[in-house]
Amino acid sequence: MLKKNKKMLLVSLTACLSASSLVACSSGGTSSSSSTSAPGSSTASSSVPTAAAVKPELKSLQIWQKDDYNTYPVATYLEKATGYKVQYDMLPQDKPQDKLNILIASGEAYDAVTISGTTDFKALYSDYAKKGALVDLGPLIDKYGPNIKAVIDPEALEAAKVDGKLYAIPTKSTKTVNTDLYIRQDWLDKVGLKMPTTLDELVTVLKAFKEKDPGGNGEGNIPLTVGGDSSFIPNIVGAFGMPNFWNDVNGKLTPRVLDPAFKDYAAFVADLFKQGLIDKEFAANKAAATKEKFTSGKAGILMMNWSDVPTIADALTKNIPTAKATFIPAVKGKDGKTGLSASKGFDRITFIPKASKHPEDAIKWMNAKLEKDTFRTMAIGEENKHYTLKDGAYSPIQPIFTDERNQANNFLTGTDDKNYPIYWQARVRKDMRLYDAWNSLNGLAPEPTKVTDLLGYAPYMVEFSKNFQTLNTQSNDYTTKLIFGAEPFTGIDAFIAKFKSSGGDASYKEVNDWYATVKK
Template sequence: MLKKNKKLMLVTLTAVLSASSLVACSSGSSTSSSAPAATGAAATAAATPAGPKPELKSLQIWQKDDYNTYPVAKYLEQATGYKVQYDMLPQDKPQDKLNILIASGEPYDAVTTAGTTDFKALYSDYARKGALIDLGPLIDKYGPNIKAAIDPEALEAAKVDGKLYAIPTRTLSFVATSLYIRQDWLDKVGMKAPTTLDELVAVLKAFKEKDPGGNGDKNIPLTINGDSAFIANIAGAFGLPNFWNDVNGKLTPRVLDPAYKDYVAFTSDLFKQGLIDKEFAANKDATAKEKFTSGKAGMIMMNWSDVPAIADALTKNIPTAKAAFIPALKGKDGKMGLSAAKGFDRITYIPKSSKHPEDAIKWMNAKLEKDTFRTMAIGEENKHYTFKDGQYTPIQPIFTDERNQANNFLTGTDDKNYPTYWQARVRKDMRLFEAWDFMNGKAPAEAKVVDLLGYAPYMQEFSKNFQTLNTMSNEFTTKLIFGAEQISNLDTFIAKFKSSGGDASFKEVNEWYAKVKK
């Protein structure tokens, strides 16, 4: 969500853009050339007179290494024929810098930013103020690979007022977070990993009462951090895996869902029984992880990407320790769910100030040629990876040295094949892959619940209020769990939630949802 200073900058930007766009339009107006529509890469090349390709200028998100010297840049120059000068946004306050560059008409041929709400807001604002080129005509003429490779739903979701001003790089729709348990504690108490809420309660009671950690009455059955009032996996068993969920055809925030009271009753009861860390409200992420890796806690809410670090720290402290994720838990009515991301990892647009918009599209189109894209993303077979039985396995250390930051060069992905190519990244450590695969490959399809707002366009009320509403929900729920608030005050809280942007967000979100749901 944009901060106040960024909002003020956008107001100023309106006036600046109105002037700068007039100048920039003269260079951008050539984007709708009269060249005949081409079909296929060969026809696209034929549509342009032979001659040297211009050097392009691209603005990228921050990374720790210089794009210009990173191996992927050299490969792309050879594969596409385009030399590109890469610049980076700063790590600190990148939105402010981006505003200045766009307003001043800096002649970038491509600008790639994160796909987060704040950057989507800037993208929509730039498009509406005439600072960006409509890519539709350019893609029709010079982008056959773009049209073939990128999910049509993603392209549609990237439009502003019906026009496509950016090429989206789609977020991979994976489950990331669940409950990670000490398998050796389970073995000591003679139990299996829980699969239902009732089994979860039984396991946590055994962890508290039978001292599998050797900590006496100081065993912590389940630890979480203070920002985790909605505990992944447990919330899903109540039909609350995402912040907004479909309730009778309407996207509804968790705190307005009828199941919210049941979730609070369940988790507050766990807390009263001493089954949830009594200090959880004060826990930072690192605090909760330390409690787990030091052997004090038997279960933790965790992202699968943390497995190698957590496993190493745990076995260093307790060499015989073993841990694994538990399955998606089922509630009383059979509900289950782990939140899966959906949306844009990043977006790429062409400012009106670009000197080479047609070549920018041709460059991005060339990057999506199937073999070029695969080599850009994961390298060369038998040099950076091996391929066997449909699986890509990285060769180390060259894969990490030369392709670890390849994702920062993406301007759209081969959406049918990239999820498979991408798995080479989690095979860098088989513990990582096994954790990812348990939640995403082996789990039943119904366990994965995709964020229904993932492809929503920028919505002013929703974006403005989301962080405030999210913070309110977490704080109130945390207080309910450890008894600082009473459920009898829920109606008062809901009234405050609605007046603080909840009603406006609900209206805006569901006006959009009514148009897109099938």
């Protein structure tokens, strides 16, 4: 009989811990703070707060960061500002999805869980919601979340829904153009040319960089260096109307290799390579190799993220003190097409597991963090201590800004979406070269040249998510081979057929079934 009871207990525990069950086995999973009594409250004097007035300590699971959340200055500030003491735990840096699955399946009583907004984590969030492991936040926000409703972009809240219900608070990514072509301005000056504004002018610049030797490298001059995993070159690919992996073609979201412009783009870049205008080693290049070629003075144009500007600029001027470099504005193709990819989506999302002991207080806490002054202080600190404000621009005071607010973004559970993009600029003003780089691609660039990724707010989609990485790799590898001459252009139709049968058709249908419901 004892063996039988042990066996039954083991089966029960296994079922409760199973990742497939997801729903917490805890019987207290939906209780709120109002039903929690304080020890000894029956004998407490009238001067002692009642149990209902005492805010419970919350338990929050966060994205990994290098600093301890519990001792970081933002945690101390938020406790004073919201009245909630929070115990912060972190997901591991390696394989965080595995740890998250275990914690959700075992019914660990977290009151808030914040995860990345990437496709793999969005898949987990959707799965948890569909299997009943998360609290429906709609009724709680209606009752306790006026700030959440007032300051978070309604489109973002809608995009975070699963089967019509909101199970998470989204923290939007700041819409940003991240990558472009970075050019040696002093090389341009030496060859007597202006900044290119069209594809034809860009080709003229590349030819001058090769033939007039502005770098003093002789035949070793490299007009344009890119990596082997970057066959779709930013700015150039935008001039063919394909700045993003999927673009609107006649009302349908279409991956690049299925876009009618794909053949023209591939042929154009292949011709650049054939003329020696693109790094002959590009197929084997890693990012580090392209940066070394640029900073050592061998290459005139580099594909680069604006956040790398200070590092690249320091290395370049160390080797060549007179060097100057800047980003090339979006160039136009022969039919006027132009564009640089602008990110859109969720930086992170925060949900409340069913195992939470305090779901109402978790929403109250997140709502309190979005009160205007509280949010600003959480994000960038105190005026004249962490930042200065002049003519509407927030500038950091160093080193205290970096010491006490560098990790502040990891405490976000939703943002004041109207004001945060303005506050956020304090982060890039930590180094004015960084700000100038960001501003050249974003603040100063004409709005039509910043082409938003239309899949940024897409919900989790099974076929798309399953096939995206494989299709992306297939597209990039094949395009590299076309450019390099390892594949003939006569084989494009055969490749497209393979792409479609490898998940391309299924992804296309799923994506456009969704797109038809949201496009304006």
